[in-house]
Amino acid sequence: MRHILIIGIGAGNPEHITVQAINALNRADVLFIPTKGANKAELAEVRREICARYVTRGDSRTVEFAVPIRRTEGRSYGESVDEWHAGIAATYEDLLQHELREGQSGAFLVWGDPMLYDSTIRIVERVRARGRVAIDFEVVPGITSLQALCASHRIPLNLVGKPVEITTGRRLAESFPAKSETAVVMLDGEQAFQEIDDPDAEIYWGAYLGTPDEIVISGRLADVKEDILNARAQARARMGWIMDIYLLRKGADFDE
Ligand SMILES: C[S@@+](CC[C@H](N)C(=O)[O-])C[C@H]1O[C@@H](n2cnc3c(N)ncnc32)[C@H](O)[C@@H]1O
Known part of the structure; x- marks a missing residue:
């Protein structure tokens, strides 16, 4: 079993982070950082800064990954989001299989709080339901926008x-x-x-x-x-x- 930490990191200020989130970051063997293209470079930068500031264990590593782009042409809104989530679930599955070993923990650093207009929880649920990689997960709340x-x-x-x-x-x-x-x-x-x-x-x-x-x-x-x-x-x-x-x-x- 691999353990996933879905950690709310606040909405832009590195000082939004909670003590619970700092402790969770320090439990992760691997910290996953999404990159969304050049115009969102600042968002990846905030995540990097949070890791640099608060991760004190010396043996964890960060893995950056590209988030698939949502396609809208010729699709209803629902179809477009469903297809996009399936693509992200496949990306997560690949990361979890290849970057985490059995028994290790990986953290997804989620903007704001994971329960508010964010699909990390539902995508991790999708990965679990697909059954190709055995995972469990917990959620750490964050300051929302x-x-x-x-x-x-x-x-x-x-x-x-x-x-x-x-x-x-x-x-x-x-x-x-x-x-x-x-x-x-x-x-x-x-x-x-x-x-x-x-x-x-x-x-x-x-x-x-x-x-x-x-x-x-x-x-x-x-x-x-x-x-x-x-x-x-x-x-x-x-x-x-x-x-x-x-x-x-x-x-x-x-x-x-
Ligand atoms: C995908 S949602 C993520 C929301 C996030 N999970 C939260 O807890 O705030 C992205 C939207 O959140 C809002 N948002 C997030 N961070 C923000 C910030 N620092 N300033 C203003 N709006 C922000 C904007 O409306 C943006 O379109």
């Missing part, structure tokens, strides 16, 4: 006693403001907030949270929409990539 966003804006996530919806740009129109007073939007390549036309909506936006390039903007959506679009476009052009998240809110504590 959602927590980093609320901390940088110094806001609570929810209104008093009210629910919160976490969604993607693709599905925002279904939720806010009709269904949720607070919606958090991740994975939004289209800046779906542009389509929200509500004079009372407020936005708390953040990009590259936890990194030296962090940008945050907040205010009444109608007032700051253009500022966010401009800041986002400029940052993306400067950096070559962007990761952003935002919270939309309507109403106040104690509103009925």
